[in-house]
Amino acid sequence: MPNVQIEPPHSDLPREKFEQLSSYIDSLDTARGALIEILHKAQDLFGYLPRDVQLFVARKIGIPAAEVFGVVTFYSYFTTSPKGKHTISVCMGTACFVKGSDEIFQAFKEKLNINSQETTKDGLFTLNNVRCIGACGLAPVVMVDEKVYGKVTLEDVEHIINTYRKEDSI
Amino acid sequence: MTKENMIHIHINHIPLEVREDITILEAAHKAGVKIPTLCHLDLHDLKLANKVASCRVCTVELIGKNSLVPACVTKVSEGMVIHTNSIRAIKTRRMAIELLLSNHPNECFTCPKNLECELQSLAKELGVREIKWIGERKKFEKDLSSDAIVKDPNKCIMCRRCETMCNEVQTCGILSAIGRGFKAFVGPAFDIPMAESSCTYCGQCVSVCPTAALTEVNHTDKVWEALADPNKHVVVQTAPAIRVAIGELFGIDPGTIATGKMVTALKRMHFDAVFDTDFGADLTIMEEATEFIHRMEHGGTLPMLTSCCPAWVKFIEHQFPELLDVPSTCRSPHIMFGTIVKTYYAQKYNLDPKNIVVVSVMPCIAKKAEAKRPELTKDYNTDVDIVITTRELGAMIKEAGIDFKSLPDSEFDHPLGETTGASVIFGTTGGVIEAAMRTAYEWITGEELKEVEFTQLRGMEGIREATIKIKDQNVRIGIAHGLGNARIILEKIRDGKSPYDAIEIMACPGGCIGGGGQPFHHGNDVIVKKRQQALYEEDRNKKIRKSHENAEVLKLYKEFLGQPYGEKAHRLLHTHYEKKDRI
Numbered sequence: 065m066p067n068v069q070i071e072p073p074h075s076d077l078p079r080e081k082f083e084q085l086s087s088y089i090d091s092l093d094t095a096r097g098a099l100i101e102i103l104h105k106a107q108d109l110f111g112y113l114p115r116d117v118q119l120f121v122a123r124k125i126g127i128p129a130a131e132v133f134g135v136v137t138f139y140s141y142f143t144t145s146p147k148g149k150h151t152i153s154v155c156m157g158t159a160c161f162v163k164g165s166d167e168i169f170q171a172f173k174e175k176l177n178i179n180s181q182e183t184t185k186d187g188l189f190t191l192n193n194v195r196c197i198g199a200c201g202l203a204p205v206v207m208v209d210e211k212v213y214g215k216v217t218l219e220d221v222e223h224i225i226n227t228y229r230k231e232d233s234i
Numbered sequence: 235m236t237k238e239n240m241i242h243i244h245i246n247h248i249p250l251e252v253r254e255d256i257t258i259l260e261a262a263h264k265a266g267v268k269i270p271t272l273c274h275l276d277l278h279d280l281k282l283a284n285k286v287a288s289c290r291v292c293t294v295e296l297i298g299k300n301s302l303v304p305a306c307v308t309k310v311s312e313g314m315v316i317h318t319n320s321i322r323a324i325k326t327r328r329m330a331i332e333l334l335l336s337n338h339p340n341e342c343f344t345c346p347k348n349l350e351c352e353l354q355s356l357a358k359e360l361g362v363r364e365i366k367w368i369g370e371r372k373k374f375e376k377d378l379s380s381d382a383i384v385k386d387p388n389k390c391i392m393c394r395r396c397e398t399m400c401n402e403v404q405t406c407g408i409l410s411a412i413g414r415g416f417k418a419f420v421g422p423a424f425d426i427p428m429a430e431s432s433c434t435y436c437g438q439c440v441s442v443c444p445t446a447a448l449t450e451v452n453h454t455d456k457v458w459e460a461l462a463d464p465n466k467h468v469v470v471q472t473a474p475a476i477r478v479a480i481g482e483l484f485g486i487d488p489g490t491i492a493t494g495k496m497v498t499a500l501k502r503m504h505f506d507a508v509f510d511t512d513f514g515a516d517l518t519i520m521e522e523a524t525e526f527i528h529r530m531e532h533g534g535t536l537p538m539l540t541s542c543c544p545a546w547v548k549f550i551e552h553q554f555p556e557l558l559d560v561p562s563t564c565r566s567p568h569i570m571f572g573t574i575v576k577t578y579y580a581q582k583y584n585l586d587p588k589n590i591v592v593v594s595v596m597p598c599i600a601k602k603a604e605a606k607r608p609e610l611t612k613d614y615n616t617d618v619d620i621v622i623t624t625r626e627l628g629a630m631i632k633e634a635g636i637d638f639k640s641l642p643d644s645e646f647d648h649p650l651g652e653t654t655g656a657s658v659i660f661g662t663t664g665g666v667i668e669a670a671m672r673t674a675y676e677w678i679t680g681e682e683l684k685e686v687e688f689t690q691l692r693g694m695e696g697i698r699e700a701t702i703k704i705k706d707q708n709v710r711i712g713i714a715h716g717l718g719n720a721r722i723i724l725e726k727i728r729d730g731k732s733p734y735d736a737i738e739i740m741a742c743p744g745g746c747i748g749g750g751g752q753p754f755h756h757g758n759d760v761i762v763k764k765r766q767q768a769l770y771e772e773d774r775n776k777k778i779r780k781s782h783e784n785a786e787v788l789k790l791y792k793e794f795l796g797q798p799y800g801e802k803a804h805r806l807l808h809t810h811y812e813k814k815d816r817i
Contacts, residue, residue, distance in 0.1 A: 115424055119817070122423075128407025129423035129817055137413045 070124045073116040081109045082120060095125035099135055103142060112146045148183040148190035150228050152176075155205040157196025165204035169193055171221040172206075188232060189225070243314040258294060258305035258316055269294060269318050270327060270356055273393035274306040275442060277759045279694055280716065280743040282442070284398040289391065290330040291356060295323040302326055328360045336367035337416075338445075339388050345446050346384075350754055352444035353391060374419060379427030382435035382451055382603040387419035390447035396420060396439035403743065404717040406549065408433045420447070423817055432552035432816050436545035436717065436741040437599030437750015450599045450751060454630050456620050460591040461504055468591045469579075470505040471571050471650075472496060474512055475597040475661030475746035476624050478768035482753040482761070483628035484638040489764030491772050494643020499631045501644055510646045511594065512653030514571030515660040515669070517790070518542060519781035521564045521807050523673040524799040526736060530707075535559045537712070537727065537734040540666050542566045544604035545741035547811060549717050554724050555813035563808040565617075567660065568594040568601060569610055570807050571650070572617035577806060578794045579650060594621045597661070597749030600741070609809055623751025652786040655686070655772070655779030662766045663715035663745035664691040664698065667738035671702055671709070672780045679705050686779045692770070694744065694763065697722060699734070712737040715745050 072082035088105050092098050102125065106117050113136050122129040136142045154160075154169040169180075172191055176184050183190045199205045202214025206224065213224060241254045245265050252261045262269050273289040275282060285307055292305040297315040302323065305316075317323055334353060342348055377385035392411065397420060400409040408422050408431050422431035440448045460468045481492040500508045526538050539561040541547055547566075550557060565573070572594070576587040594601060598621075604610065605618040622630070631638055645651070656672050659665030668688045675683045690700040691711060696719040702709045712734035714720045720739045726732040742748045747765035748755075755761045773779060781787070795803045 118423070128401065128410065130407055130410035130412075130421075131401070133423040133425075134410035134412055138411075 068124055068126065070120060073120060075114075075116045077110060077114065077116060082117075085109055085117075085120070086124065089121075089124050099125070099127070099132065100139070103132070103136060107142060112143045114144065114146075118144075143181075145181075146183060146187070149188050149232065150209055151190045151192060151207075152224075153192045153194045153197070153207040155195075155197050155199070155203070155207070156193045157200065157203075159196070159200035159203040160205055163203040165216075167218060168204055168206065168216055168221060171218050172225075175221060175225055188228065241310060241312040243310050243312075243316065245316045246318055252310055254310065254312075256310060258303070258308050258310055258314075259292060261310050262294075262305065262316075262318060267318055269305045270359060271306060272331075272352060272356060272391070272444060273395065275393075275395050275398075275757055277442075277743075277757065279759050279762070280403060280748075281696065281718075282399060282403050282743075284393070284395045284442075286394045286398075289334070289393055291327055291360075293323060293326045293330065294318045295320045324360075328362060331356050331360050331362050332366055334391050335362065335365050336369060337371050338391070339371075340365070345389075346449045346452065347446035351446065352756070370416070372416070372419070377421070377428050378451075379429035380433070380435065380451070380603060381429075381606045382599045383428055383433070383437065383440060384449050384451055385421065385428055386447055386449070387421065388447075389445045390420055391445060392418060392420070393444060394420075395442040395444065396448055399438045399442050402718070404434075404436060404438055404741070405721050406432065406434055406436075406553075406717060409439060426817070430817070432548075432814065434545040434548040434552070434717065434741060435600040435603045435750075436549075438742060440599060440750050441748075441752075441754065450623055450626070451602060452626060453602070453620050453622050454626050454633075457593055457622060457630065460593070460620065465589055466591050467506045467585050467589055468593060469507045469509060469575050470500050470593045470595060471509045471511045471514065471568060472500070472595040472627075473568065473597055473661065473746060474515065474658050474665075474769065475749060475752065475765065476595050476627070478661070478747065478765040478772070479597065479624050479752050480628055481638075483625070484631075486639060487764075488761040489768045491768050491775075492638075493772070494645075495638055495641040497646055498641040498644040499634075499636050499638055502636055502641075503630065503634055505593070507647045507650075508644075509571070509575075509650040510653050510657075511568045511571055511596075512657035512660070513650045513784070513787065514567035514569075514574070515542075515657035515666075516654055516781035516784040516787045517570050517574070517807065518564055518567045518660075518666075519656060519669050519673050520787060520791070520798045521570075521803060522562050523670050523677060523782075525562050525564065526670065526674060527677060528799060530735070537732055537737045538562055539736075540670075540738045541809075542660065542666055543600070543740050543742075543746075544598070545600035546717065546720060546739045548600065548603075548814070549720065549741065550724065551811055551814040552816045553721070554728060557724060557727060558811045558813065560727060561811065563810065565610070565807055565809045566601075566604065567657075568596065568621075569604065569617050569809075572605075572619075573806050574650065574790065576617065578790060581794075582649070591619045592617070594618050595624065595627045596621055597624050597746045597752045598742075599623060599750040601751075624749075625751060625753060628753070649786050649789070652784055653776070654781055654784050655774065655776035656781045657784075658772045658776065659769050661746040662769050663740050664693065664713050664738065665745065665769065666740075667691055667711055667713060667736060669781055670736070671704075671711070673782045674709075675702070675704050676780065676782065678707075683780070694766070696743075709736060710734045714738075715740045715748075716743045717741050 118132045122132045206213045272291040275284040287304040287307045294305045295317045374387035477493040481490045541561040572592040580587045602621040656669035668691045698713040744762040748762045
């Protein structure tokens with residue numbers, strides 16, 4: 065693809081990541097039809113797809129920002145808000161749900177003071193409700209990053225949160 | 235097409251021999267069978283083809299295949315047996331509309347598109363008698379941020395016509411489908427308000443929207459209020475393209491010149507003076523032709539681009555900010571006119587400009603936003619106070635109980651009502667540059683131009699070029715209408731590959747006759763061509779056909795402005811452009 069020079073925007077986002085994204089796009093044979101691929105790369109680099117990154121991609125490959133935004137909002141994989149250091153996923157599959165995972169999820173929401181898909185102000189946690197993760201025997205199940213917690217009770221919620229808070233403060 | 239490419243099909247038992255590369259919809263058209271459509275829109279001259287097959291209103295039944303298919307995108311094939319009016323096809327089409335209505339605001343009475351809405355018409359045509367499904371509805375905020383366009387996503391049926399127009403024809407790239415499923419809507423990037431986007435307000439999205447998801451901001455009440463205020467002197471001006479389109483709103487054939495009736499209607503609405511924007515157009519030519527000759531003789535920037543079209547001006551500001559020295563600095567004709575009303579006219583009749591209200595009737599939605607531009611509103615309060623579209627004027631005439639069809643003819647008022655044939659053709663693609671050439675030719679050569687019609691500049695092709703010999707010079711002219719075509723010309727200029735000396739650009743396909751504020755053509759683009767023919771006819775009917783022979787314009791220079799392109803003219807009739815963000 066022709067090497068189109070686009071200045072990274074003046075923002076708090078790291079300049080070197082824009083440069084990495086730029087050289088990734090330059091390395092493609094063609095940016096035509098590669099928007100989704102490019103957005104995956106951008107989300108890998110930045111952790112999410114803020115407005116400045118979407119605008120940068122649009123200008124770099126010469127398509128309207130509205131088109132980029134349209135694709136970003138169409139696919140649930142893409143996110144426009146930053147992810148926390150840890151992602152808490154509460155399973156809402158049938159088995160977990162029957163075992164009260166909705167209450168567990170509610171408890172996380174209250175204790176962290178955020179809604180689904182949101183991130184705490186300190187940037188430590190992002191909360192998700194997810195479909196069956198295939199550990200029904202341990203229902204209700206909560207995952208924090210890659211670690212699985214089984215047979216979670218309402219009392220465990222605070223304990224789980226504190227484990228990561230402590231770990232982070234060390 | 236050779237015989238081998240022809241195939242045989244049956245539509246509603248009618249045997250047909252058709253080309254193999256056409257759709258069922260096209261084949262049905264040949265057989266005189268009407269298949270209703272909603273999302274589908276194919277405007278050949280405008281090069282707009284919206285074929286997303288999202289609405290399913292054109293569903294037909296294929297016999298023997300046990301299948302229902304959308305006629306708009308399904309190609310015919312040998313031996314195909316199509317029933318467009320089987321009970322199954324009819325019920326399926328009706329259901330498509332019923333499902334759309336289950337999530338549509340039930341407010342036809344107060345809707346701006348009442349009786350102009352394609353969804354409403356189809357509900358009637360397809361026999362919808364109840365809304366069977368009641369469930370969750372979209373609850374979006376209306377976007378009222380701009381001075382020109384209202385966006386109401388609750389009325390959007392996701393037909394994507396606006397998107398196709400905005401992205402493929404106009405290449406503005408403002409509108410896109412956002413989100414998915416039930417929550418999907420059409421809007422600008424990052425869901426910013428329209429006013430914060432790079433929208434040019436050309437209004438072509440409004441022209442093709444089948445419902446009221448995109449409409450113009452209605453300013454008719456402001457006009458009624460001004461007319462009712464005894465302290466206000468309300469002046470109205472009408473753009474060239476209004477007179478050849480307004481009749482359509484009253485059942486008069488497209489392409490009929492209704493200038494005299496329109497003037498009578500405005501007088502019966504009690505405007506204090508009924509003037510013609512054509513006067514402003516002649517004034518524009520005086521300035522623009524002088525500027526062009528000045529640029530040619532003094533090594534100024536060439537090509538020079540016309541600047542009458544506010545959507546086009548906004549387009550270059552957002553999309554090609556490095557080329558802002560290229561357009562003429564002339565204000566657009568209705569703004570020039572507004573300025574002259576608030577200065578020359580006010581002085582002449584001893585009126586306080588503060589008490590004058592200038593109303594512009596325009597075929598255009600962008601003119602609404604143009605009139606609010608800061609640099610055009612700093613003196614005399616504003617140059618133009620209120621802009622209404624052809625459609626809005628039609629609505630006002632109806633509100634006033636005026637039977638337009640039976641009106642006698644009247645003449646525009648003076649001293650700002652005299653016009654020429656040159657100014658009338660401002661309303662069509664090619665017209666502004668033709669008017670400019672009629673004047674530039676005589677000024678450069680000092681000879682009379684015998685044949686005033688430059689037919690080589692006329693037509694409907696998106697990009698046209700011609701060379702006009704003036705004295706020993708060949709003036710190379712470029713013409714583009716539709717912003718996608720304008721982009722092609724601008725890219726040439728940016729890359730130093732433009733062969734042109736003067737270029738005319740109009741944002742709307744066809745020029746102002748196809749403007750976003752004109753009566754809806756509902757997919758029949760022949761109407762736009764008829765309006766064009768009517769403008770050329772009006773030009774031929776005029777005694778004076780060159781702008782620089784407009785006696786009232788010459789008097790204005792003598793009494794008030796001084797020299798064309800002189801100091802005072804510059805201050806009052808010219809403007810500047812500014813770099814704007816692209817988003």
